Amino acid sequence: MSRMNKTKYSLLGLLSIRPMTGYDIKKYVEASINYFWNESYGQIYPSLKYLSSEGLATREIERQESRPDRKVYSITDRGREVLRESLTETPERQPPRDELALKTFFGHHVPPVISIEHLEEELARLEEVGGYLEEVERRLVEKLAGEERGPYVLATVRLGKYSVEARVKWCRETIEMLRGLEEAEEGERREP
């Protein structure tokens, strides 16, 4: 297993918060950083195995009856070192692939109402993300008061908020614009 680019570092980061099992990690990601990061089990479990084989994490097995043993991974000093190194390297951009934008770009091939529907679905999704962000923030402000990771974590929450705001603004505005087009088209149909 020599693959694994970003996952490796993200897992080291997550284990730097506290020792976790693969299952814990997945939950943590979903509860806290899902608005800018994601990991799947198919990625997590092999990567954890790799980390412990390389001495970047240790594994402790907690016996359990009637359910699989918990395999708790902890970051090692060497792991922390590798994490710091990786944090120093310039982050790479993932190549953009925004399907909503693409479908909007080619929206003139279908009636405006189609694009409006996509935008309204996006708006609903963004509201959810907004709520999730609020919750994350509330939970973390208390928890991180005084901790040195506090400002960093709250910064990313702000990034989430700004991104959501920008997109919400765009969706609203574009829906407006498309409604205008729709009316114009109807007008043409009535009196051509």
Add this chain to the structure above:
Amino acid sequence: MSRMNKTKYSLLGLLSIRPMTGYDIKKYVEASINYFWNESYGQIYPSLKYLSSEGLATREIERQESRPDRKVYSITDRGREVLRESLTETPERQPPRDELALKTFFGHHVPPVISIEHLEEELARLEEVGGYLEEVERRLVEKLAGEERGPYVLATVRLGKYSVEARVKWCRETIEMLRGLEEAEEGERREP
């Protein structure tokens, strides 16, 4: 070749603008929609072959001396139909993987200056994108006046602008914040 999900539809969309070769498509993407979409040759050429084999595009070969023949693809009526169908389907989100956000999130493991550097590089990149967006807009406003695709294309440009603005704001603000942390740390070192 049965793979190809989004690429297929994006190519149909691009061919709906005008007949193009694989090379043209790549250039077009880079010049016009690169801020929200990308395609690589390794994806384009096999996909074009697939589209013509399925009757969604036709291919005409333009003989050329001293360089490979141009293979110009045009969308067919069936292709337009498939495109319209695909535009009707709800767009999917690509799972988020924002490395800059991740490195900011774990930034407390390294001196603030490291995160500041990442943010400043991002700021430089965003400025470039901003300039590119301006240029795209200027070029398109003239070209699309009166065309029905005009409003749709300009809408996506606006999305680009808003996204860039939001991120710029965040970068600036976060750099500020980190400079504050830096000073505080220096202060502690002087008088502990």
Add this chain to the structure above:
DNA sequence: CGTGTCATGTAATCAGTTACATGATTCA
């Protein structure tokens, strides 16, 4: 004389998701 543009394509590799396999326990 070297870099960029035009122009095609394939093979190797990779990062990552999804589906599958297993199974007890708790809660509505």
Add this chain to the structure above:
DNA sequence: TGAATCATGTAACTGATTACATGACACG
């Protein structure tokens, strides 16, 4: 009784990038 939670993991697949192969011509 059926869904959700806890808990591990692998195999198959897929979407996509990158490197490689080829080569003439124009421009500075």
